[in-house]
Amino acid sequence: MSCERAAKYLNNLKGVISNIKYSPEASEVVDLAKRYVEDTEYYLNSGDCETALVTASYAEGLLDALRMIGKAEFEWKRERRKRVFVGGTFDIVHPGHVELLKEASKLGDVIVVVARDETVKRLKGRGPVVPQEQRRYVVGSLKYVKEAYVGGEDPIETVVKLKPDVIFLGPDQTWDEEELKEELRKRGLEVEVVRMKEKRCIPGGLCSSSLIIKKVLEEFCDGEGY
Template identity: 40%
Template sequence: MKRVVAQGTFDILHPGHVHYLSEAAAMGDELHVIVARADNVTHKPKPVIPSDQRVEMVEALDPVDHARPGHPDDIFVPIEDIEPAVIVLGHDQHHDPDAIRQALAERDIDCEVVRASAREAAEGEEFLSTGRIIEKILRERGR
């Protein structure tokens, strides 16, 4: 069984998330998704949707076999538990693949680290970013 891990915040799901998770699922037999806890999101605004609801929404997606919240202190604890063959990073995630490979090696975790492709935007208005969705909501329905 080839396990694959994808991870992210997954705040306000959009087609870019579905593309990422579908591509990750195609790389193995079982897709595990680690959903960042709100307290651990420091590289962008905190999620709008609570962590438990984001896990529930991600787990409901067809490509996903298992979803769980990230560890509160150590992002590699779920990786050690899952024992994946591949970790798939989103095309625009801030993570440095080489730094992840080094941390995995230091923990004797043998798995490949790859980056997913970007989804090509369809004709017309398509939202592939939670930030863009929030901006549109504020523009059209904000005070």
Template identity: 40%
Template sequence: MSDRPAETTDILAQGTFDLLHPGHHHYLREAATMGDRLHVIVARGENVSHKEPPILPGSQRREMVGALEPVDEVHLGHPEDIFVPVERIDPDVLVLGYDQHHDEESIAAALTDRGIDCTVRRASACDPDYDGAVLSTGEIIDRILAERR
């Protein structure tokens, strides 16, 4: 049980956040609208196994995410158990990114198994207001390599 006031709705977003782009900002802005306080967990590089590991160190990614206007508090993920900071934060809503690989039902079941009473939602896709927006860290890296080689 949390010590926060009952009227406060804590929201949790999580991700790698390597090389920030408009999709990240959209995700966090939308997540922030779902409650009163937005917490963000930045994944540790060693826990990223579904894609290439991040380029930037965790502390730098954490600092950059924490500088974004919608974010109230940012946390670096746990080195062994990704649910440890989720248990500590005890969010009311966990918001998954539009294209994150997580399955909503599996995450909800894992939260229930850990005694975390939390709704799982998925953010909408980012539709930037300008042409040429790159909404993938991998695509940013590929573009840099193509342009700078």
């Protein structure tokens, strides 16, 4: 793990060193930073990854300090966060949905696609209670979600448009991981497909949209008090 980190730091440092702009009075410190970068490479190649991490951090510190006092200009390369696609109905949002989205957010920025009303009718044999735009709005307002859209007619087309790095499937979604990957590969998109292993809930929670609807029908349908 520390070897992986040291290699990443070394790569970033090399990128900065090759593009850095600095004023003449900073040259001594920049040279020192360069020597620490060379040391990092040396320690990494000899398998001493802990020391490589120390020398890399020292070089980073020197360069950051120069930048802070306005004697050098450069940018650290930022790693792009992964785009994690989650598709689903999200009719009546419950803690199981929140757990799913929380788990997905550990892999990157979560992009949700809510199923269109017609899709829900077709797949569940009943329409959703909540209209598609409202489902999109509510899910898109949850803290684990970066963006939310209403789905199109063709799910594969939708995924291709949004270009995720990962598709995160729910525990009971019927999509086959390998088929999904293959369909997308045919359209030129390489994605990782990850599935949440088990459903979750909070203690005493009601973690199914259908069960919530059933409870409302059973307990509130005489209209009393409404």
